[in-house]
Amino acid sequence: MKIHAVETFRVSVPLKKPFKTALRTLAVAQSIMVKITSEDGKTGYGEAPPTHVITGDSLAGIETAVNDVIAPLILNQSILEREGLLHAVDRSMVRNSSAKAAVDCAIHDLLAQHAGMPLFQFLGGYQSEFTTDYTVSVNDPAEMAEDASQFVQDGFHTLKIKVGTGSIQLDLERIKAIREKAGPGCKLRLDANQGWTPKEAIYAISKMEDAGFDIELVEQPVQAHDIRGLKQVTDHTFTPIMADESVFTTQDAINVLQTRSADLINIKLMKAGGIHQAIAINKLAEAFGVPCMVGSMIETKVGITAAAHFAASQRNITRFDFDAPLLLARDIAAGGVEYAGERMTLPQTPGLGITGIEGVS
Incomplete structure (x- = not known):
């Protein structure tokens, strides 16, 4: 089962109340959603929030990492060869851990769907x-x-x-x-x-x-x-x-x-x-x-x-x-x-x- 398409989408959701820590104050949650579609039409989802003060990731940086670096490596690759596929994602660039995580989760979503099992099982x-x-x-x-x-x-x-x-x-x-x-x-x-x-x-x-x-x-x-x-x-x-x-x-x-x-x-x-x-x-x-x-x-x-x-x-x-x-x-x-x-x-x-x-x- 090969990867047919990799897409990203920006989402933004207000918080009920500003969230304050020793590192930052946040009033709106922003994320990049990653959607991976396999050749049989199944869809896997992942999410990558920009957390500058912890991971160093930004919205634009996540989009660039997914679309310009990771996507070309995994398009037309089989998700069933997951060890090599996930290794390629991990080694695609240094840091950029949130972008890698969103793609990794979408791939795992597709893998578990192919197996007919909830992901936790x-x-x-x-x-x-x-x-x-x-x-x-x-x-x-x-x-x-x-x-x-x-x-x-x-x-x-x-x-x-x-x-x-x-x-x-x-x-x-x-x-x-x-x-x-x-x-x-x-x-x-x-x-x-x-x-x-x-x-x-x-x-x-x-x-x-x-x-x-x-x-x-x-x-x-x-x-x-x-x-x-x-x-x-x-x-x-x-x-x-x-x-x-x-x-x-x-x-x-x-x-x-x-x-x-x-x-x-x-x-x-x-x-x-x-x-x-x-x-x-x-x-x-x-x-x-x-x-x-x-x-x-x-x-x-x-x-x-x-x-x-x-x-x-x-x-x-x-x-x-x-x-x-x-x-x-x-x-x-x-x-x-x-x-x-x-x-x-x-x-x-x-x-x-x-x-x-x-x-x-």
Whole structure:
């Protein structure tokens, strides 16, 4: 089954409320949708959001990478020769991980459709349902606490709290206010998005431990390149530390795993370059006894559905951060993963289960 056409489309969706982290503030979600059509008329979808501050990708850059570099390599190639095909995508250029991921996901969509299986079963089939956290973006302590309280009322039992802007004292006030509003039964995960130095991270986390805030984990407390600093934080705190921006590639994962610089790894398809490489990173982590979470950028349900299929397929993936579509003012995709509060259920139809996308002909 050969690839007949590769197309890209721009989409834009407002967020319900501006999303703020230590790295950026976002009011509108923009993405490039990739549509790959096979010679038998089947369609596979992928998504690539531009996340300048993390992946370095832009809308124009993604379009150029897909249309001018990757598409000529894969047109008229058989998707059934997937190892060579996906290797060609991965080696087509340096970086540009979001463009590669969108193409990779569309190819996997077609592969699973050809096999007549939902993608999560095609990849391993470990489970078809799980629960996601909900993210509380950075604001003043009172506003964050009110947001957290509302999310708990909406049925979410795990919250991901963005910190790392302003002073350490302000971050401590944020967590104290949220813990009081959310109650003791709610899991709290923190994400500093590289916002602290190693000493600041150790100080802040130790203060939270002493205060009994009961933090489940702290994600990427230090700069992405500072693996020694990440290890320093991991070695000097009791709270589990998760690497996110520090791990894009399998080599990044090896560096973190061999040095025991983190207790967990957050895999994102947009960092890894797609499902093919994400599986490799997860298998490396599993070999070292390190569990993984799968998260995302600010993506629509198209990208999240692909990530959710991958996450559900693997036993070593124990945590899920897939609230991005819930932050958007509207859903532009038909089909795909379904939400019932925090619970997510994958479709049983072949492939991703995405049947259409607003603005994509």
